[in-house]
Structure formats: structure tokens, C-alpha cells
Amino acid sequence: DTAVSQTPKYLVTQMGNDKSIKCEQNLGHDTMYWYKQDSKKFLKIMFSYNNKELIINETVPNRFSPKSPDKAHLNLHINSLELGDSAVYFCASSPQGVDSPLHFGNGTRLTVT
Amino acid sequence: GENVEQHPSTLSVQEGDSAVIKCTYSDSASNYFPWYKQELGKGPQLIIDIRSNVGEKKDQRIAVTLNKTAKHFSLHITETQPEDSAVYFCAASSRGQNFVFGPGTRLSVLP
Numbered sequence: 001d002t003a004v005s006q007t008p009k010y011l012v013t014q015m016g017n018d019k020s021i022k023c024e025q026n027l028g029h030d031t032m033y034w035y036k037q038d039s040k041k042f043l044k045i046m047f048s049y050n051n052k053e054l055i056i057n058e059t060v061p062n063r064f065s066p067k068s069p070d071k072a073h074l075n076l077h078i079n080s081l082e083l084g085d086s087a088v089y090f091c092a093s094s095p096q097g098v099d100s101p102l103h104f105g106n107g108t109r110l111t112v113t
Numbered sequence: 114g115e116n117v118e119q120h121p122s123t124l125s126v127q128e129g130d131s132a133v134i135k136c137t138y139s140d141s142a143s144n145y146f147p148w149y150k151q152e153l154g155k156g157p158q159l160i161i162d163i164r165s166n167v168g169e170k171k172d173q174r175i176a177v178t179l180n181k182t183a184k185h186f187s188l189h190i191t192e193t194q195p196e197d198s199a200v201y202f203c204a205a206s207s208r209g210q211n212f213v214f215g216p217g218t219r220l221s222v223l224p
Contacts, residue, residue, distance in 0.1 A: 041200055041217045043157070102147070102157075102159075107156050
């Protein structure tokens with residue numbers, strides 16, 4: 001039943017490691033997003049994919065690489081993790097080009113030690 | 114690009130009172146304005162939205178107003194209950210893309 005699901009929910013890792021977060025949506029939406037929420041709760045877009053094609057790439061370090069194998073999945077791979085990467089990462093989806101809201105997953109809390 | 118401001122950053126009200134959260138946006142092309150509620154440990158959930166061709170929308174205890182000329186929109190919650198306590202975000206988007214969020218308002222409803 002879950003509309004947007006992301007795994008894992010918690011991720012604790014050491015600096016310098018590489019990790020991935022997976023996201024899947026079963027809503028049939030064309031567009032998927034990754035947002036980062038920092039400790040002050042500010043939500044900032046990182047990437048947006050439309051039908052497997054990158055359409056938004058904000059000023060995110062190139063250690064972050066999104067991968068979309070199909071329009072229902074958008075994974076986030078992070079290389080050489082740094083302390084400042086600690087945050088909650090949210091996946092979201094929406095229909096393309098219409099005034100419809102984002103549907104968010106429940107987030108992945110990443111802690112880099 | 115779009116910039117969304119939101120006030121206040123924190124808001125405490127007594128149970129049963131009303132709460133109002135205000136947002137302003139900068140891009141006149143923005144035409145869709147959703148409001149999200151985020152509870153602890155969960156993702157933001159849509160509670161109400163408004164499109165630029167409408168000035169006001171109501172859903173039970175929640176209402177949103179939009180002033181396109183002044184580029185601001187507000188969330189009104191009446192008869193607040195403890196379960197309304199959460200972080201609320203406003204957002205603005207153009208043609209359903211590139212959602213920009215306000216910094217959030219932490220609402221506490223005191224019993």
C-alpha cells in the first residue's frame with residue numbers, strides 16, 4: 001500500500017564510506033525527487049528526474065549521484081561520505097506538469113561519524 | 114529563482130484557539146501552493162493546497178488564503194487540537210515542478 005517507500009530508514013556509517021539509499025513509488029508518477037532536510041528542518045531539493053531523465057540538479061557535490069533504472073525508482077548513491085552529509089533524505093514523486101502535490105517517503109536518517 | 118519565506122518559525126497556542134502561518138513568495142510565475150504537515154519521524158504530508166485561480170479554500174478546520182497581487186498565502190487552523198502539533202511547511206511551484214519550500218513553522222498546541 002505504501003505509495004513512496006525508501007530504504008533504509010536509518011543509516012549510520014563512517015566518514016569516507018560509500019552508501020546508497022533506495023526509493024520506489026507505486027503511484028505511476030512521472031517525476032521523482034530527492035530532498036535533503038537539515039537539522040533545522042529546512043527542505044532543499046537535490047535532484048529531480050522525469051521519466052528517468054535528470055531535469056533538476058541543484059548545487060550538490062558530485063559525490064552524490066542519483067540513478068533511475070525506471071520511472072518508479074530513484075536511488076541515491078553517495079561516495080566518500082562526510083560529516084556534513086548527516087541529514088534526513090526524503091524521496092518524493094509527483095505527476096508531470098500538473099499542479100499536484102509531492103508525495104513524500106518517510107525519510108532516511110543518515111548519520112556520518 | 115523562487116524564494117519562499119515563512120513566519121513565524123515557532124507558534125504556541127492553547128487548545129481550541131486558532132493558528133495562522135504566513136508565507137510569501139517571489140516568483141510571479143508560481144501558480145500552485147501546497148501546505149504540508151510533518152510529524153516526528155515521518156515525511157511531510159499534504160494537508161491542503163491552493164491554485165492561483167482561487168483566493169480561498171477550506172477543508173473542515175483548515176483553510177488557506179492566497180493574495181496573488183501581494184504574493185502571499187496563509188494557513189489558518191481553527192479549534193486547534195494537540196494532534197495538530199507538528200512542523201508545517203508552505204511551498205510554491207510553477208506548473209507542478211521545482212517545488213520550493215518555506216523554512217517551516219513548529220506549531221505546539223498546549224492542552
